[in-house]
């Protein structure tokens with residue numbers, strides 16, 4: 252089949268074009284001439300711009316500068332990049348600049364965990380889905396990057412990334428903002444997933460097959476190969492949420508990829524400690540970064556955090572032994588959380604007598620007021636926040652206290668009052 256190649260029609264203005272990276276320009280060209288995306292779709296996909304605000308202007312400007320007007324949209328639909336390059340080389344017009352962009356391969360791609368992937372309890376929609384990561388439609392846009400159907404690929408994930416993601420996503424599992432199918436079980440599975448992650452090695456190697464779905468033959472998925480990959484995939488599904496979870500994938504080489512899990516807060520989660528709702532009215536793009544991890548009682552004073560973490564190797568509430576990990580500087584660390592007793596937002600001070608060293612679970616439960624401390628330094632389970640029948644006895648544990656760690660009883664009383672545990 253012979254393709255009629257339209258004439259290039261250039262727009263002189265280059266200001267928008269110059270502002271973008273070669274990879275972005277390459278993706279814009281491919282999206283337009285091969286995958287047939289609209290300008291608005293490209294703006295959203297490549298530049299993360301609101302399509303209704305920018306109306307596709309960004310990608311239009313780039314394509315117009317290269318002469319690729321509407322006649323080129325989807326002209327090479329479903330052809331591989333290599334085939335497109337061969338066709339363009341034979342044309343009498345000069346496509347050398349466009350060809351050099353087409354040759355660039357963007358090593359990054361984002362898979363969003365959608366409802367067909369997440370664990371049944373975490374679903375917001377109907378049906379059970381494939382339970383496999385969805386890569387894209389059965390088209391060249393998918394095969395160019397991932398490989399052909401039935402091929403096998405290797406994917407690596409760093410344990411440290413899973414741990415980072417785990418604590419970033421924790422709030423959404425503890426205070427769900429969406430109508431998930433089973434919020435209680437979802438939280439239980441999330442807690443269990445921590446143990447599943449902690450036994451993994453630092454560098455996790457997984458094996459998948461490029462696979463087509465049973466229910467929908469037009470889609471391409473990743474099918475886990477072998478028991479280990481199946482188990483890790485299950486854990487990934489348990490900690491993934493539609494709208495929040497992204498797998499940022501990087502192509503490391505032929506059939507080799509790396510996944511990085513990323514938690515994207517898509518909206519502001521109401522903060523139970525503050526009475527005002529003002530934050531909810533601020534557009535998401537203008538919110539300060541700190542809200543990405545919204546728990547209000549995290550201690551941010553570095554010196555103080557160091558000091559308290561040195562005192563404890565176990566959670567002061569439940570005695571959980573803190574997990575060792577290697578941080579991005581290569582230092583060996585233990586994962587624990589420094590929590591204010593009287594939150595800073597309520598006038599609490601950055602002082603050793605106002606902080607605790609807790610595991611992530613107990614920290615959340617303490618913030619929620621599900622756990623509190625009585626005047627005799629006994630950690631107790633709340634009767635008010637939980638169904639009363641759930642706990643016959645409020646006793647949870649003695650508070651572990653290092654001999655150099657003196658707490659201010661007034662702060663403990665304040666926390667009880669704040670969480671209605673008087």
Ligand SMILES: [Zn+2]
Pocket residue numbers: 566567568569570571609610611612613614
């Ligand atoms: Zn604990």
